[in-house]
Amino acid sequence: MPQFSEITDRLAGLQIEVPSWAYGNSGTRFKVFAQAGTPRTIQEKIADAAQVHKASGLAPAVALHIPWDKVDDYDALNAFAADHGVRIGTVNSNTFQDEDFKLGSLCNSKASVRAKAVKHNLECIDVMTATGSRDLKIWLADGTNYPGQDDIRDRQERLAEGLEEIYAGLGPDQRIVLEYKFFEPSFYSTDVPDWGTSLLHCLALGPKASVCLDTGHHAPGTNIEFIVAQLLRQNRLGSFDFNSRFYADDDLIVGAADPFQLFRILYEVVRGGGLENPDVVLMLDQCHNIEPHIQGQLRSVLNVQEMLAKVLLVDTEALAQAQKAGDVLGANGVFMDAFYTDVRADLADWRESRGLPRDPIATFIASGYQAGIEAERIGGQQSGWNS
Ligand code: PSV
Numbered sequence: 001m002p003q004f005s006e007i008t009d010r011l012a013g014l015q016i017e018v019p020s021w022a023y024g025n026s027g028t029r030f031k032v033f034a035q036a037g038t039p040r041t042i043q044e045k046i047a048d049a050a051q052v053h054k055a056s057g058l059a060p061a062v063a064l065h066i067p068w069d070k071v072d073d074y075d076a077l078n079a080f081a082a083d084h085g086v087r088i089g090t091v092n093s094n095t096f097q098d099e100d101f102k103l104g105s106l107c108n109s110k111a112s113v114r115a116k117a118v119k120h121n122l123e124c125i126d127v128m129t130a131t132g133s134r135d136l137k138i139w140l141a142d143g144t145n146y147p148g149q150d151d152i153r154d155r156q157e158r159l160a161e162g163l164e165e166i167y168a169g170l171g172p173d174q175r176i177v178l179e180y181k182f183f184e185p186s187f188y189s190t191d192v193p194d195w196g197t198s199l200l201h202c203l204a205l206g207p208k209a210s211v212c213l214d215t216g217h218h219a220p221g222t223n224i225e226f227i228v229a230q231l232l233r234q235n236r237l238g239s240f241d242f243n244s245r246f247y248a249d250d251d252l253i254v255g256a257a258d259p260f261q262l263f264r265i266l267y268e269v270v271r272g273g274g275l276e277n278p279d280v281v282l283m284l285d286q287c288h289n290i291e292p293h294i295q296g297q298l299r300s301v302l303n304v305q306e307m308l309a310k311v312l313l314v315d316t317e318a319l320a321q322a323q324k325a326g327d328v329l330g331a332n333g334v335f336m337d338a339f340y341t342d343v344r345a346d347l348a349d350w351r352e353s354r355g356l357p358r359d360p361i362a363t364f365i366a367s368g369y370q371a372g373i374e375a376e377r378i379g380g381q382q383s384g385w386n387s
């Protein structure tokens, strides 16, 4: 197995994009519990996200969700982010909260509604141009609840047309990442339910369209690392939305529910050249319903770092030899050795050697930042999952 010192160069390249909405309040359809100090504006969300980067060195970009994070002056927002040591990342469009989109957006049977959805995405591209952001992430809540409700085949044609119009609006260095999800909010059919459907639309669109893989968007038991391997083979894995789940789209802290699954996914990222590939964005998409938002984000990026360190420790030569020899248990043993290696002390030493806190979470807590925002952010409308 490689020494820890042999993997630090690659580990140092890890960059994780954090979602602006993770800093707002969130919950379930039963209750949203408000937290003291929650941001009221995108600037406050960025300031909080910057704390995650400051303590970990891992999170230099913040994804926006439009219209939640809309501002009048994107130059000023860019400057604000830069002043805080971070930048604007992926722009997420939102065609799931407007009354008009009740029966779908790009797949709606009404041309006027489809046009409205296209227009919104084109406006998101304007935001990307203004912020220097490369990626437009499209996730559609489109689907049906009842068999026969709409023509599921026509819906695919409408989707292809709408995506083409949006694609035509991309600048030369901009991309679409098309996210899939097998159910919710639609319970019978979903228009982009799986990676295959997303990939087919991306292939039809052209080279500036790739798949976004949200780890919470699969049926239980799905082998997600296989999907990672396959999409990387096709150069069509544009981004991840990392989170973890026990049941459905739980949006829990990445690595919390199934650390071994995160290990297996990251192994395929590394194996497929995704780690050093700027076209593969590692993003979080999480909601911290009951835990403190900033600490939740910190824990998330640190979980990814820890699991990546273990992946980089896999003895790839020994693994290849065992695989070639058909040594089933030997190969599995090499893989598991890396997973079971405790890298926490090495990581702490390494962080310190780079001028970062040994224990980013403890350092953040001790900084008093949280107490400061709780005292300062009085009044106003706290951001929530829908604002
Ligand atoms: C949908 O469940 C999703 O994963 C999409 O990425 C949305 O943009 C995001 O959640 C909103 O939290």
Ligand code: MN
Binding pocket: 139, 179, 214, 241, 285
């Ligand atoms: Mn997502």
